[in-house]
Amino acid sequence: MLKLLDDLDEDKMTTAAVDGLHTFLKPFLYPRNLDNDTGDSNKWDDVFECVIAIYALQDNSSFKVAKDVTQIFAIMHYHVRGAILYQGHRNLAQFSNNLYK
DSSP states (O other), X not given: OHHHHHHTSTTTXXXXXXXXXXXXXXXXXXXXXXXXXXXXXXXXSOHHHHHHHHHHBOTXXXXXXXXXXXHHHHHHHHHHHHHHHHHHHHTGGGGTTOTTO
């Protein structure tokens, strides 16, 4: 991970480093594959939900009110859209370089 972060330094950034970061972050930002679920639900299965819960937890063991956590959802919306766009860019060659296929 430290190597990846070092490779993402502005002076050394390469396509391989960006691909590595995307590959690492994609499972956190993409929805889970529900076809593989057994129907049993575990509140710890979704990493994204756990991160949001930890972010919203306060020192007094209560959670922030909704109006104080909505900004993170707006920010993550753009991260998810960026990940989807980058994945599309990575797969472009499989579709004859046509974004509309």
